[in-house]
Amino acid sequence: MNDLTTEPADHELAARRYQTAARDLEHIVRNIAVRYIVQQVPLTWRLLQAIEAEALADLGFASRHDAIMLGLFQRPSDLPYPETDETVDFGASTALPAVFAFAVSAYEEAARRAAQALPQEAAPLKRARAWGD
Template sequence: MNELTSGHADHGLAARRYQTAARDLEHIVRNIAARYIVQQVPLTWRLLHAIEAEALADLGFASRHDALMLGLFQRPSALPYPETDEPVDFGASNALPAVFAFAVAVYEEAQRDAARAAPRQRPVVRRPRAWGG
């Protein structure tokens, strides 16, 4: 019985450690992506790879989590993605590496915020003036 209870506790601890690392990585990716969003740099495949490399190389992230946990966020080499300047398009896929998913979510959120903040454009109706102006 103790082994069963211990196993559940270990599983729960591992799940919490993973969630903590995922939140940490998401925060790092949000900060990196925000720098590009502020500069209005579109999300391209090349930029997405750069964001991924910078986030996974973050020394703070590496120091807060062990190597096994860090390995869980590495993109498998069997999942090649383009490295071009074309805009990122995953289609309907929702199976993305963690950093890619976080970066895409930040860009989509920024796009929604920009659309909400944009004033409603009303067509300008020019009425003829009597003096011709």
């Protein structure tokens, strides 16, 4: 029979473990994305999937978290994305696999910083999204 006094503690521990793993993965993804951002490489579908593969294969990440936790960040195999060199565009979608969301966020943040660094009179009228036009 379930002990009701330990279940909330178990759920809290699981939530903290997930949050820790998510922060760890976000840090890894941002470090990978920055390598491409500083070279001004646009975020294409092929690059996004390469970032995902590298991040999820990170040995440090795998050693810090158990297999069940790692599985939570794997993109479902029935969720295919294009494997092209076209720039990434998710439109208004907010339902992204974790690695994709972290990479897109890193590119958007870089675009915001670049736009803020421009003098006001040199700023373009329409700002392009970091991952595509």
